[in-house]
Amino acid sequence: MTFEAVAVRAREAAHELALATRATKDAALHAMAGALVAATDDVLAANAGDVAAAREAGTSESLVDRLRLDAGRVAAMADGLREVAALPDPVGEVVRGSTLANGLELRQVRVPFGVVGIIYEARPNVTADAAGICLKSGNAVLLRGSSSARRSNEAVVGVLRDAAAGAGLPADVVQLVPGEGHESAKALMRARGLVDVLIPRGGAGLIRSVVEESTVPVIETGVGNCHVYVDRDADLDMALAIVLNAKTDRPSVCNAAESLLVHAAVADAFVPRVVRALQEAGVTVHGDATFAAQDGVLPATEDDHRTEYLSLDLSASVVPDLAAAVRHIRTYSSGHTEAIVTGSLDAARRFTAAVDSAAVVVNASTRFTDGGEFGFGAEIGISTQKLHARGPMGLPEMTSTKYVVTGDGHVR
Structure with a gap:
């Protein structure tokens, strides 16, 4: 399947997800968590293949640690999804509101971005975290993980898609970007009009590449010195x-x-x-x-x-x-x-x-400095920029806002 086809399916899923109730989204998150735990053996088998390939390629042990899953880490991924389900739904929250002098009622409310693209390295737990937090905030997500975690990511996404569909949401709320080379990442970075925002999560080289090459608006996460x-x-x-x-x-x-x-x-x-x-x-x-x-x-x-x-x-x-x-x-x-x-x-x-x-x-x-430690639930990343989102990016940071203006035949 081409990237364009995947992105179109994500946008269709986003339209449907934007109308979903909190109860539906929370049920899907709990279903995803349960499905991950049930599929622990399959996920670990896929991850073992990635870890073996990484070691054979001479990958440093610090990076292997970021790649490796065990039963405890899979359980933590599931717990992260449940924690997100327990958090308030940001969609529809009134950021501010007033009645203007002319009688118009003005409300600024939180709304989903739509389709979120995430480019990240190594850590397959990001796959579940990103899917969960995007779903709860009403966004479809296109995930482009590193090739080193391909087997793990495919296994996790397969479980999450089936669980979402079983809970009544489109499976396409969670998708992997097809392909493994730079061209697949480049397609995501250049998908302005199909993807609403792009978030890089990884080392300095990855972040710099996304910021410099992307035509899609980027929320920049940063390295941690x-x-x-x-x-x-x-x-x-x-x-x-x-x-x-x-x-x-x-x-x-x-x-x-x-x-x-x-x-x-x-x-x-x-x-x-x-x-x-x-x-x-x-x-x-x-x-x-x-x-x-x-x-x-x-x-x-x-x-x-x-x-x-x-x-x-x-x-x-x-x-x-x-x-x-x-x-x-x-x-x-x-x-x-x-x-x-x-x-x-x-x-x-x-x-x-x-x-x-x-x-x-x-x-x-x-x-x-961590979304879970701050009480935000699973996080997308730590933003080091100064626009819109800064610090751990929880549910509110994964929304935009729009103004709802209600009148009674008002004309200007």
Whole structure:
């Protein structure tokens, strides 16, 4: 089937989905969740083929981890769908409304985009997350995953389509873009008029390619060069726990910390301690002169400060004050998430006001920047742009608005 045919079917499905009640959409989401759990063995068998092919191709273990599914991850995918079903339906929500001086009633209401295209890498759990959140927000979705997850994505989408149809919705509310090469992605990027919005989710190269090549409007998700700054007034036990969690809890995801900044006033006490703890956890530290004086620390390069490692690596620097930490973040951050550890309310206020990222965290791990952790349910991605959506993209961010104007024979 050609891409154009798939896109036309998605648009037809979107028209029908836009009229579906919340009860119908929620029933479909629960059916999808149950079907995924029931098909766990089939999904894992398909995923095993992808993982074996990735390892044979020499793919790094951090990327293999993003690709790999197990029974727990499939169950989590199903739970994500159920969580989305439990959330309020954004469609029809009145954003604002008033009665004008002339008696016209004005309402701005949320409406679906229509057809959403998503281009993403590796992680097959994105397939279920994206399908669920698009369905609940009234959008048909065209999914273009990476070739490395082709078997997994085909298995998951097949299950979701059958479940949606069984619940009374068109199966075409969820479709994979046909083909595997760049031409299939290019067709999606150039489908202006058939696709309403395009969301890239993956590494810097993928995002840059979509932003630069697409004629379809793009909501830009970003890479995560996330920083943790340990202030002079930090509780150093708290700081150590936060740094370790932010770096090592799951290093292959975008909200993992990639850079550590330490105030010079606490460097003598904290640097040896944090280096030792990080190394015991398997982390390679790429540090400035102060950090590099510790055994096993590699000298940091300019590229290290800019790198989203997605691995057990961390760049680290000592800064003279909070202002220098903010300058460092402004220079190297990707605009995703930055954290400060401090006991000073003034320092926290200055940091949150000065740092311009999608999420700024005080005395907590960067790992909390996540749709599920924020209470939004499964997310499409973390937007690092400043238009329409910023931060975790939940249901409201997957809608547009329109104005409904009601009169009683009014003429101008």
